[in-house]
Amino acid sequence: MVRFLASLVGAAFVLVLGIALWGSISGVITDPSPATAEQRYYHHPIEDVHFASDGVFGHYDKQQLQRGYQVYKEVCAACHSLRQVAFRDLAALGYEDAQVKALAAQWDTISSINPDTGETATRKGVPSDHFPHVYPNDIAARAANGGAVPPDLSLMAKARHDGTHYIYSLVGHGYVAQPAALIRDFPDAVTPKGRYFNQYFANLNIAMPPPLKTEGQVEYADGTRPTVDQMAKDVAAFLTWAAEPKLETRHAAGLGALAFILIFCFLAWGAYQNVWRDLKH
Numbered sequence: 001m002v003r004f005l006a007s008l009v010g011a012a013f014v015l016v017l018g019i020a021l022w023g024s025i026s027g028v029i030t031d032p033s034p035a036t037a038e039q040r041y042y043h044h045p046i047e048d049v050h051f052a053s054d055g056v057f058g059h060y061d062k063q064q065l066q067r068g069y070q071v072y073k074e075v076c077a078a079c080h081s082l083r084q085v086a087f088r089d090l091a092a093l094g095y096e097d098a099q100v101k102a103l104a105a106q107w108d109t110i111s112s113i114n115p116d117t118g119e120t121a122t123r124k125g126v127p128s129d130h131f132p133h134v135y136p137n138d139i140a141a142r143a144a145n146g147g148a149v150p151p152d153l154s155l156m157a158k159a160r161h162d163g164t165h166y167i168y169s170l171v172g173h174g175y176v177a178q179p180a181a182l183i184r185d186f187p188d189a190v191t192p193k194g195r196y197f198n199q200y201f202a203n204l205n206i207a208m209p210p211p212l213k214t215e216g217q218v219e220y221a222d223g224t225r226p227t228v229d230q231m232a233k234d235v236a237a238f239l240t241w242a243a244e245p246k247l248e249t250r251h252a253a254g255l256g257a258l259a260f261i262l263i264f265c266f267l268a269w270g271a272y273q274n275v276w277r278d279l280k281h
């Protein structure tokens, strides 16, 4: 009797759960949750642009990295630090030792903090220094940027999916006028004051004002035309290098390993032929 009752209670439970499950599934099918402004207007990064570092044979275009460094220094460094990179690493961009020294000296770095007043003293950078902090602390960074802290860019190219193309799209092509249809369909999603509509930023409204605005914002020494698109491409390439300076070594090691495996396959095949030469099989 007890057994029968227990089964009955169990069956009732299963029935109730089944009804609830069916209710949820049919609800999702017949009445899907309405699309949000992000789902409708967010764009995936532009893929239709080639970077030298793309693909298995990817390498760095040193001339482009030097241009990207210039964009970072003259534009992005006003807000973003690059703490994981040391000035001496810039030698990888094709600079001679003396040039690296001169580049380092263009940056100020904190040399000491007064133990009584907390005041800082600065000196010129040397190659072993890392790129300096931009703000003394996050509170100051937030206060200067409408409540958002500009993230360190050292690993940004790795921290975002498809980082190279993402950075290029975000700063080069993301700032467009907010579509009228968006404002009409999603009045709540209108870009608030102090934010900027950017179709490649996950929530569409970014606290970073458009950093690259006009052609000629930087002047390239190699004569490349500094369009917004070009500057965005160059700085994206530079930040890709910053996040993965050993990419070329990694690719070379990978290709070397593949070549080794290929040769080994031939050797194994040759050995197999040799061993079974006189045997019918």
Ligand code: HEC
Pocket: 071, 072, 075, 076, 077, 078, 079, 080, 145, 148, 149, 150, 151, 156, 160, 167, 170, 171, 205, 206, 207, 208, 209, 211, 212, 235
């Ligand atoms: C005036 C200050 C300022 C300048 C100049 C600036 N940024 Fe930003 N940046 C910000 C702020 C603030 C954020 C944080 C945005 C947020 O979280 O809404 C940010 C965020 C970013 C992000 C991260 C976006 C994400 O997915 O979280 C990237 C990448 C970026 N900036 C790249 C650049 C590049 C490249 C340059 C130079 C061409 C640059 N920024 C120049 C202030 C600036």
